[in-house]
Amino acid sequence: MKENVGKQDQLIRSIVGPALIGIGYLALGGNKGKIEGLASIVVGTLLAESAITKVCPVNYFFGIDTRKQKSPVRKIKEALI
Numbered sequence: 001m002k003e004n005v006g007k008q009d010q011l012i013r014s015i016v017g018p019a020l021i022g023i024g025y026l027a028l029g030g031n032k033g034k035i036e037g038l039a040s041i042v043v044g045t046l047l048a049e050s051a052i053t054k055v056c057p058v059n060y061f062f063g064i065d066t067r068k069q070k071s072p073v074r075k076i077k078e079a080l081i
Helices: 009-029 033-051 056-064 072-080
Strands: none
Touching: 009 033
16 A cells, blocks of 8 residues: 555544543553553554654545645656657
């Protein structure tokens, strides 16, 4: 898969992901069976991972690319070089 996460999206994911992991850990509070805490940890981990690798499978599935796109003129110039 190619990168599909832009800088702003990466920043948001790198903040929200660890926050969800922390909230999930606190929500568990010693109870290992709480589904809300487990779900929060899983989602937070996936967000943090996609912020690190700049690849999001969900974005790929829906055809979303949050990176800044190059102008058509720049693409042509790069193709000619």
